Amino acid sequence: MSNRPYVVKSVLKALDILELLDEEPGLTITEIARRLDMEKSTAYRLVNSLKTRGYVRQDKETYKYFTGFRLFEMGSNVVKDIELKKLALPFLQELSLRTGEAVNLAIRDGKDVVYLDKIESGATIKVDLHVGKRMPMYCTGLGKALLAYMPAEEVEALLSGEVFKPFTENTHKDFPSLMGDLERIRQRGYAFDDEEYVKELVCIAAPVFGTGGDVVAALSVALPKYRYESDQEKYEKIKDQVVEAAQRLASALKGLSRPAF
Numbered sequence: 001m002s003n004r005p006y007v008v009k010s011v012l013k014a015l016d017i018l019e020l021l022d023e024e025p026g027l028t029i030t031e032i033a034r035r036l037d038m039e040k041s042t043a044y045r046l047v048n049s050l051k052t053r054g055y056v057r058q059d060k061e062t063y064k065y066f067t068g069f070r071l072f073e074m075g076s077n078v079v080k081d082i083e084l085k086k087l088a089l090p091f092l093q094e095l096s097l098r099t100g101e102a103v104n105l106a107i108r109d110g111k112d113v114v115y116l117d118k119i120e121s122g123a124t125i126k127v128d129l130h131v132g133k134r135m136p137m138y139c140t141g142l143g144k145a146l147l148a149y150m151p152a153e154e155v156e157a158l159l160s161g162e163v164f165k166p167f168t169e170n171t172h173k174d175f176p177s178l179m180g181d182l183e184r185i186r187q188r189g190y191a192f193d194d195e196e197y198v199k200e201l202v203c204i205a206a207p208v209f210g211t212g213g214d215v216v217a218a219l220s221v222a223l224p225k226y227r228y229e230s231d232q233e234k235y236e237k238i239k240d241q242v243v244e245a246a247q248r249l250a251s252a253l254k255g256l257s258r259p260a261f
Helices: 009-023 029-035 040-052 069-099 141-148 152-159 175-188 225-230 232-254
Strands: 056-058 065-067 102-109 112-119 134-136 191-194 201-209 215-224
Touching: 009 029, 009 040, 009 056, 009 065, 029 040, 040 056, 069 102, 069 112, 069 215, 069 232, 102 141, 112 141, 141 175, 141 191, 141 201, 141 215, 152 175, 175 191, 201 225, 201 232, 215 225, 215 232, 225 232
Parallel strands: none
Antiparallel strands: 056 065, 102 112, 102 215, 112 134, 191 201, 201 215
């Protein structure tokens, strides 16, 4: 068996073009083909494919090519997430110390919630919720906290046709059920996941608002249900601490010298 990695040559050639234009902006098709030792017809097809998706742009007067704004948008999203994670870490650490439970930071990506950071607790039920994990939004406290403050028409466009997989008997079974829950979240200011993704695990989550007033992330605390049921006072305290941490993180975001969120 060959140990050579399987690669798609046309993809590598397209990436070569992007890297070349990043190093030498403003090249013609002929110059691109010559520098990359590529057939001119191949260079033309690849450049036009990249141009169609916004990764390459062409000056209408000189006909020369440059990297496109789509690359800038993608790079900005990566930087934004890194900045958010760095800024949120002290709030996660403090929340972890105050509650003694697992804490999580997540963002929305399409229909999914993506874990950006987390601090484990030795006492929490071990679940595969690692950093980078993607999960459906309808069955998690973090996801519901992110959804609740989106315009209703956006939520409908996003999830009205979704098949709601029953991870547990408490998972929302359909879109109307979820929408009712989102209304309750807006009324009380936080989301509650009552064993909707994992049996015997509950989660309290709160939205983090960015400078423009949109929700850019969510914070949560996850704890075994037996501790939640046996100590309602602890639950109320954690709920307040999660909401407070999310509000303080939002204030920190608004205090940035440039509006990254």
